[in-house]
Amino acid sequence: MLPTVCAAWCVRWASIQGALIKDMRADSTSRGSRILASVMSKNMRLVNSVARVGSSVIRRYGRPHRAASNTLDRPDAIYVQTCPSKTLGAGRDGMSLDEVVLSLAQRAGLRLTVIDSDAYCCGQPYASKGFHDAAHETSSALINHLVSITSGSAIPVIIDTSTCAAALVGEATQHGLHIIDQVGFAELVMKGLTxxxxxxxxxxxxxxxxxxxxxxxxxxxxxxxxxxxxxxxxxxxxxxxxxxxxxxxxxxxxxxxxxxxxxxxxxxxxxxxxxxxxxxxxxxxxxxxxxxxxxxxxxxxxx
Missing domain, CATH: 3.40.50 (Rossmann fold)
Incomplete structure (x- = not known):
């Protein structure tokens, strides 16, 4: 049985320490680095393109793979492929993560809108380095885009990396968005699968x-x-x-x-x-x- 209480307290304590470290990093950032981070946060398509050519990291962690975007009039859910999965998420011996998401949705009878996620990010990479403004700019851009797509409905928004989902869920909930991660999506599709x-x-x-x-x-x-x-x-x-x-x-x-x-x-x-x-x-x-x-x-x- 998973020691849930201990694990939860461990993560909460780590979150407190993490917030302190982020604030310390924010205090140590230079004006030039903050400007650069802001420019990068406004040009995520270029940032993601550059990230996918990082051969030394890719050889260790996976290969790049990006889901093709599409838009449906009345989808059952919206799929946001995260930076880690599209940069490093190609399957080593089989299907990539985005292929798995689309396959499960199709077999479970769910219609997905896949957003062009190259232009967006949850903001966590900036927040972790103390660039709070850049992090807010990045996450807000994604959330505003999702709000415009959902038009106020409670349609599930699939974020395929749990840490990215956790970074977004607070602000997203305030805007009426229903964020789910792999766990929430698995629970959803298994209702229609055997x-x-x-x-x-x-x-x-x-x-x-x-x-x-x-x-x-x-x-x-x-x-x-x-x-x-x-x-x-x-x-x-x-x-x-x-x-x-x-x-x-x-x-x-x-x-x-x-x-x-x-x-x-x-x-x-x-x-x-x-x-x-x-x-x-x-x-x-x-x-x-x-x-x-x-x-x-x-x-x-x-x-």
Whole structure:
């Protein structure tokens, strides 16, 4: 059983510390760096294009893959492909995350509008470095665009990375938007799908975003539906990636996952999380292939 209370307090304490660090970083930013961040926040299409050519990171964390945008008159949900998934989200041995989202929606009978997400971002990359104004500009641009599409309706907005969803949900809710992450989307599509095969043994790492969204219990229920046995490492909390921090300082990931790695028994088939960066870090540190929650649902419901 997942130590929900401990995990939740761990994430909340980390959030408090994170907010303090962000404020300290904001105090140390120069006027020039703030101007540059503001310019970048207004030109996210260029930023995302440049990010996809980062070959050294891509070789370690995945390959770029971008969902084709489309607009429907009366969709059942709106899909926003996040920066991590479109920059690093191509499947190594199968479907990319956006392909999984579209496949699950189609098989569950849901019509999706896919926005041109290259021009948008949740703002978290700027917030984490102390550029609060740039973060607000970026998140507000996305939220305003979503408000214009939804026209005030409570249509679900799918954000395919849980940490990005957690960064948006507060402001988005104030504007009447209904944000869901992988967990919420999995719960939605499984109402119209049938489990046809279950993985024998799965290890889980819900991650910080899932904890912040308070959807850990639903995450676990989805995993249990798709597997015969679920392994929950007692130390499963933050993987240490912290966005790009784990890329620049790999020792953070090694330290954060040291206990969790040793708590995973032999005979585990695969691991499941809700963030492509976390999945890459977990795969490298544990030697177990980690996939997204939606990949697990796709695999379990595939005909």
């Amino acid at each position: 489990i046809t095969s279950r993985v024998n043994r799965v290890v889980v790492h819900p991650g910080c975003g899932v904890e912040k969204l308070r959807s850990t219990e639903t995450f676990m229920n989805v995993v249990r539906s798709c597997s015969k046995e679920v392994v929950v490492p007692p130390s499963a909390g933050c993987c240490g990636m912290g966005g790009d921090r784990g890329v620049m300082y790999p020792e953070l990931v090694e330290s954060a996952l040291r206990s969790e790695k040793n708590e995973i028994p032999t005979g585990v088939d695969l691991g499941v999380s809700c963030n492509v960066l976390c999945e890459g870090a977990l795969t490298r540190q544990t030697g177990i292939p980690y996939m997204s929650l939606l990949h697990l649902v796709e695999q379990a419901t595939r005909h």
